[in-house]
Amino acid sequence: MERKTDMITMKNAVKKLSAPPMLGMMKAHSDAAVQYRKALASMPKTGDGFNPNLIRVAAYAKRAGITERQFISDIMKHARAGTRTPSFFEIQRAYRRALTDAKKAVAVAKASKPAANAAAKKFLVNTKNLSKLFDPQGRDCIDELKDSSPVKFNEQDAPGVLLEALYEPDEKAFIGEKFPDRCSDEDEKLAWQYQRIKTPHDWIEHFRNADITKYHYFCVNPLTGEIGRTQEGKPSYRADSCIAAYRYCLLEYDSVPGMKIAPGPNGIIDRKQLFDFQNAQAAFWLNVIKSGAPVVAVIATGGKSLHAIYHVGCLDRAEWDAKVCGGIYSRLSAAGFDKACKNPSRLSRFPGACRPEQRYALAGQKLLYLKERSRL
Numbered sequence: 001m002e003r004k005t006d007m008i009t010m011k012n013a014v015k016k017l018s019a020p021p022m023l024g025m026m027k028a029h030s031d032a033a034v035q036y037r038k039a040l041a042s043m044p045k046t047g048d049g050f051n052p053n054l055i056r057v058a059a060y061a062k063r064a065g066i067t068e069r070q071f072i073s074d075i076m077k078h079a080r081a082g083t084r085t086p087s088f089f090e091i092q093r094a095y096r097r098a099l100t101d102a103k104k105a106v107a108v109a110k111a112s113k114p115a116a117n118a119a120a121k122k123f124l125v126n127t128k129n130l131s132k133l134f135d136p137q138g139r140d141c142i143d144e145l146k147d148s149s150p151v152k153f154n155e156q157d158a159p160g161v162l163l164e165a166l167y168e169p170d171e172k173a174f175i176g177e178k179f180p181d182r183c184s185d186e187d188e189k190l191a192w193q194y195q196r197i198k199t200p201h202d203w204i205e206h207f208r209n210a211d212i213t214k215y216h217y218f219c220v221n222p223l224t225g226e227i228g229r230t231q232e233g234k235p236s237y238r239a240d241s242c243i244a245a246y247r248y249c250l251l252e253y254d255s256v257p258g259m260k261i262a263p264g265p266n267g268i269i270d271r272k273q274l275f276d277f278q279n280a281q282a283a284f285w286l287n288v289i290k291s292g293a294p295v296v297a298v299i300a301t302g303g304k305s306l307h308a309i310y311h312v313g314c315l316d317r318a319e320w321d322a323k324v325c326g327g328i329y330s331r332l333s334a335a336g337f338d339k340a341c342k343n344p345s346r347l348s349r350f351p352g353a354c355r356p357e358q359r360y361a362l363a364g365q366k367l368l369y370l371k372e373r374s375r376l
Helices: 010-017 030-041 050-064 068-078 088-110 113-125 127-133 141-147 158-166 186-195 200-206 271-290 317-335
Strands: 173-176 217-219 246-252 295-300 306-314 347-349 366-370
Touching: 030 050, 030 068, 050 068, 050 088, 068 088, 127 271, 141 271, 141 366, 158 200, 158 295, 158 366, 173 186, 173 200, 246 317, 271 295, 271 306, 271 366, 295 347, 306 317, 306 347
Parallel strands: none
Antiparallel strands: 173 217, 217 347, 246 306, 295 306, 295 366
């Protein structure tokens, strides 16, 4: 016999769970209450990025002191009809997950790990020590970085493994070019962007028949799949305003102290020179990872530098601006890190693609290191 609750419809659930309005009576911090109201009002249609946003709204509810009962009632009232109907238990799980995540954050704050993270931050900005951090000391640090990866993968499976590690199953990822040359107007560009925003599973299926070597970039954070606006006011599917979760920031140090790299007479960078430069970069990121910094992935760009994807776990853009722009990058840019990477919709190089520039002799983009978020 099925449980009675399994038969609850949306309408009956609202009746059963409806409680007196609490938004005007909340005793929690007023900013959290305002954010919760805005998040409720901006919920996408069900089946169109609803789940990632549900987790975000649940996190606001936790901050604002909203009870589980009221949260479920609010979501059922605000859910816009889409391709499916959200279940009672789906909404309940989102709230309890937000509660669990909050408890984990408190536990981590009380543990010794912040000391390691603080040491990592100090380590990263210690410009006097940079040359030592880039010294491979005669080791093959690229291979060492691969061997130290908590998630094991082969080169062929790396793209799919990366997507499944970074994103939730129903989140949406952009993979493609920065600016498609063949798009002659804004409408064509928007259509092109929309076609390149898919779930991890859909991308993995897509690459069974597509030439992955031509998909050079991916957005490090999941997207809503809805049109937003760029800083210039132009419509876009992958602008900063389209971010669904402010989970990662991209870190890039585009040089090596005491080492220069340049193309030879034929316009191509010598492979040995390129390896030595990347090996020094790998030594640097190995040291950063060993210090306890929450590096999730390291990717060889196919050029001279390595990209590191760094877990920040921000709740919204305001927290991103404070934590990433005002915190992490205010320190790292002084040490020479590329400050252009500090926006949440930043693109990184996607493993499996090849650099088209002649000077790199069609060097491949490769995943070197990957860590599951649950192990941070």
